[in-house]
Structures are given as structure tokens and as C-alpha cells.
Amino acid sequence: MSAPLSADDQLRLFVERIERLEEEKRGVADDIRDTYGEAKSQGYDPKIMRQIVKLRKMEAHARQEMELVLETYKAALGLG
Amino acid sequence: MSAPLSADDQLRLFVERIERLEEEKRGVADDIRDTYGEAKSQGYDPKIMRQIVKLRKMEAHARQEMELVLETYKAALGLG
Numbered sequence: 001m002s003a004p005l006s007a008d009d010q011l012r013l014f015v016e017r018i019e020r021l022e023e024e025k026r027g028v029a030d031d032i033r034d035t036y037g038e039a040k041s042q043g044y045d046p047k048i049m050r051q052i053v054k055l056r057k058m059e060a061h062a063r064q065e066m067e068l069v070l071e072t073y074k075a076a077l078g079l080g
Numbered sequence: 081m082s083a084p085l086s087a088d089d090q091l092r093l094f095v096e097r098i099e100r101l102e103e104e105k106r107g108v109a110d111d112i113r114d115t116y117g118e119a120k121s122q123g124y125d126p127k128i129m130r131q132i133v134k135l136r137k138m139e140a141h142a143r144q145e146m147e148l149v150l151e152t153y154k155a156a157l158g159l160g
Binding site: 010011014015017018019021022024025028029031032035036038039042044049052053056 | 090091094095097098099101102104105108109111112115116118119122124129132133136
């Protein structure tokens, strides 16, 4: 049986766990950036791909409504 | 040997890879939030812990300089 942790140790363990997770999150964010870079090197446009990723996250209904509003605003401002 | 991917398939695979990574990133972000929540339930203050995580990321030199500037501003504004 191990001795109970002191409050200081417990706090340190929480902080270290968070730091490991933050590092993991940065690693995944790097992988995402690299994937966009790889796609770009294959001729795909990363900005448009980011829009696609957002659109695919939306419900079809919400996406169609957004596109309708966008078309309305574009027409109002003469963006043909 | 497998057939070469069409451009459409290649694009879809890139987008799906990004979506998996985004999901992974959300999972890690959830783990971070849960860890702060667990620490809070043990009596630790999550806001102060976030400050500690930031301070530990800084070089000692940069942290000391920041703390000195902070003290100067606090004195200037009468925050005792």
C-alpha cells in the first residue's frame, strides 16, 4: 500500500497531467497543420478545405439555411 | 497493387484524416477540461492552476521579468 499523497504532490500531479495533455493537443494540432500542408503540396487549396471541414460538421438543414442567407447577402451587395 | 486514387478520393481521404484529427483534438481538450474539473472537486482552484500552467511554460528569466513589470504596474495603480 502506498502512502497517501500530500496536497502539494496531488497538485503537482494534476498540473503535470494537464501539461502532458496540452502537449498531446499541440501534437495533434501539428498533425492537422501537416495534413493541410500535404494536401496543398498535392494541389488542393487548404483554405477551401477548411471551409469544407466546417460545412461537413453542420447539419444539412443548417448548412442549406446558411447558404441561402449567404446568397441573399451576396445578391444584396452585388457579388455576382 | 492497388489502383491509383482518383483526385476526388484523394481529397476525401485528406478531409477524413483531418476530421479524425480534429475529433482527437476535441477528445484531448475534453480530457484537459475533465482534469481541471477533477482538481476543482479536490479543492484546487482551476483559474489559478491555468495561471500556473502558463507560468511553468515560460523561461525563468521571462517569468521573472513579467512578474517585475506586473509589480510595477500594480504599484502604479495602487493595487497593494
